[in-house]
Amino acid sequence: MRAARFVQMSISSVLISGALIGVGSSLSGAASVAAPKLAEFLPAGYRVTAVKDVNLDESAVKQEAITAVGPTNSSGFATSLVLVLAWDSYAKRWTSVYDTLHLASWQATSQFGKGPGLLNATDQGPRLEVIHNQPDGRADLLYWLNSIAGNTNYLIVGVVHFQNQIATQAYSFGQSFGHVSSMDQVSKAQPGALVFGNEPNQEIKITLPWLTSVDSQSSAARMYYFTVAAQTKDYDYYQQVYDSRSYVGVGLNNVSEVEYVDPQSPANGKLHVGDVIQSVVESTPTKDMTYLLGPKVVEEVALYLPGDVITLRVRRAGQTISVPLKLAQWPIDQTLNYVQTSTGEYDIM
Numbered sequence: 001m002r003a004a005r006f007v008q009m010s011i012s013s014v015l016i017s018g019a020l021i022g023v024g025s026s027l028s029g030a031a032s033v034a035a036p037k038l039a040e041f042l043p044a045g046y047r048v049t050a051v052k053d054v055n056l057d058e059s060a061v062k063q064e065a066i067t068a069v070g071p072t073n074s075s076g077f078a079t080s081l082v083l084v085l086a087w088d089s090y091a092k093r094w095t096s097v098y099d100t101l102h103l104a105s106w107q108a109t110s111q112f113g114k115g116p117g118l119l120n121a122t123d124q125g126p127r128l129e130v131i132h133n134q135p136d137g138r139a140d141l142l143y144w145l146n147s148i149a150g151n152t153n154y155l156i157v158g159v160v161h162f163q164n165q166i167a168t169q170a171y172s173f174g175q176s177f178g179h180v181s182s183m184d185q186v187s188k189a190q191p192g193a194l195v196f197g198n199e200p201n202q203e204i205k206i207t208l209p210w211l212t213s214v215d216s217q218s219s220a221a222r223m224y225y226f227t228v229a230a231q232t233k234d235y236d237y238y239q240q241v242y243d244s245r246s247y248v249g250v251g252l253n254n255v256s257e258v259e260y261v262d263p264q265s266p267a268n269g270k271l272h273v274g275d276v277i278q279s280v281v282e283s284t285p286t287k288d289m290t291y292l293l294g295p296k297v298v299e300e301v302a303l304y305l306p307g308d309v310i311t312l313r314v315r316r317a318g319q320t321i322s323v324p325l326k327l328a329q330w331p332i333d334q335t336l337n338y339v340q341t342s343t344g345e346y347d348i349m
Helices: 297-302
Strands: 047-054 063-072 078-088 093-099 127-131 140-149 152-163 166-178 192-196 203-210 222-230 238-243 250-252 258-261 276-280 309-316 319-326 338-341 344-348
Touching: 047 127, 063 127, 063 140, 078 140, 078 152, 093 152, 093 166, 127 192, 140 192, 152 192, 152 203, 166 203, 166 222, 250 338, 258 338, 258 344, 276 297
Parallel strands: none
Antiparallel strands: 047 063, 063 078, 078 093, 127 140, 140 152, 152 166, 192 203, 203 222, 222 238, 250 258, 250 344, 276 309, 309 319, 338 344
């Protein structure tokens, strides 16, 4: 079975170093609360890279979100850290309510380290942004970093939800994007995450190289993005809501023959099992496709966006015909770039 090249890891909401800090209480002397002494909360040898005042629950004293990096290990990489501190109005002290040192690192065991992931640039830790997505003024915290996983690049994204003075991980995503040496030359986009939209309906946009099912894992078809948003009334769960990859809705074998048609796709009723899709009529590829492992038409289609109307050159019953269709967006629940049927596995386009 072909290894999946699109991997989404959603870690269930887990309490991370939670502490009950006086639900519903207020602090009349909030202005006089001294800033936390970060050295009391950081492991030895860690260096702070950013401190951000955040107010995730509209409490009288804002929380402190901190990023830091640890010492460089024998492989030349540094561990990273995201920490959220909250004021305990009963104990009159700062408390750690979220700490990624309690999370498993996503990297090879030879580069073992705590935290969300390793960095090969120790002057910058994970990035932080506040997600204003709740009508009562409450918010969530986004963090992300481009990490190292073995000898490849790895994008890691996490969302911290802080409610009733308890911090949980509401969303987690991780995906390797391999040894990508050539990406979309038009947008110059880089892998990463950002918050977009207007308060209180902000969402998260995650950008990655699109390594299609026929790619060599060294040159992406183009950059793409997907968006995620909070889905429950408690805002403690996030779900993907949009994908900018294009979708025809067929599974192809290595000679571009249709082996499967998705009945809910644009291909339904227009393309048939046994059709051989030769090319996109309008396509003018800007890169060499001779190295591809499967049908090059998969990458030709990938250059177009959902909503674009294209014309496919199709060989059917001994004749060449033109089949126009409007591309859909990649299905939200389709996490693999191939489809498995009773007769085998086929590249999705």
